[in-house]
Amino acid sequence: MKPKRKVITRSPHRTVGLVACGWLQKEVIEYESQLERRFIQRMLLTPGVIRIIDQPFTVTYGEEKDKSYTPDFLVEFSSGRTLIIEVKPEVFVNKSVEMFNKVSSILKQRTFSFHVVTDDMIDHADLPVKIELLLRYARGSVPDQAVQAVLGAMQSTTEPMSIATVMQMAQVDKTVVFHMLGRTMLIFSDDISLADDTHIKSISKETDHEDVCIPNWLDAATWDPNAGVRAQDRSKQNSVRRPDYSPKLHVGYRQGDDSDF
Structure with missing residues (x-):
């Protein structure tokens, strides 16, 4: 069951709300920060996106299955690929590396691609x-x-x-x-x-659409558990193959965790 965000009960210090995009889907998309809102907006302008779901499910992990993680978004593409997205300010990414390594392994076993999208990727230029x-x-x-x-x-x-x-x-x-x-x-x-x-x-x-190779089309940097988060090099960006309206992503893959959702 998808955990619903109780928008009206959030802390007054948090920015929450809804994005309506009836031309794409009937469901509104909930966000918990302006950064998440801007990510949704960028996805709405990304060719091939056919559905965006906020907080799609919860992953349990750890030896005792006593830890849980709920991703921010699930994004479906017309090519058949599905991305699981965590939206997080760049300054906080390193604090979550261990969790992202574990979660990405679980998601990969279930054919999902796990990505971390930061403010540096979303808020590029104007x-x-x-x-x-x-x-x-x-x-x-x-x-x-x-x-x-x-x-x-x-x-x-x-x-x-x-x-x-x-x-x-x-x-x-x-x-x-x-x-x-x-x-x-x-x-x-x-x-x-x-x-x-x-x-x-x-x-x-x-x-x-059909020749989109995710995450290559999104110019993703591979999440390396041993090296941490790799910085993006915008100077090498191919703006035709990977237009700026698609966020560049951190991607995490690692084998070896048998945890279930």
Whole structure:
């Protein structure tokens, strides 16, 4: 049974709330911090995400099964892969390394990938502000005729087009394009930008979903129990293959623990 977060009874020092995204799923997504909220928002702009579940289950571990851990999120992709996510400020990650090593082993045995996402990965540059704006447009509505006009314009070529070109060809204003980007009906061909010369493209199942190799597509660093957490090197990022709107993750895998959920 999924442990529900009792949002109305939380400490006044904690930021809690709900994210509604009816275009993706019927269930609202609960968060317990602004960092978790920003993670959810980034996942909503990640191509291939089909479901986000908060606090999906509890894992028991330890020799006496006297310890428990509840991950923050479960994220399902159209490729069939499932990620289990812990969202945590970078300064607190090292304190939980031992627990993450044990939990990741348990989850791997059940075909889940365990990832730790930090504020350094989520709050890169001014992306949260851009994503917030796009999701604001995503929650609104636009005429279906305008959406079809944009899709028709995008189908005229296999190459990415600038936002300005799409607007001109489809005879729509920028709110329509932002709405479709916010709902991942269109995606950025490189980094997220709201400028007119930003290049965008339509979703292609074959190239944008099914060839996703998680965690490589997310530019993940492997969680090494012997080395601790490895720092990310943003200078080596491939912005086309691993766009900035997907968080870079710490990943933990280790064999040898027979604990059950």
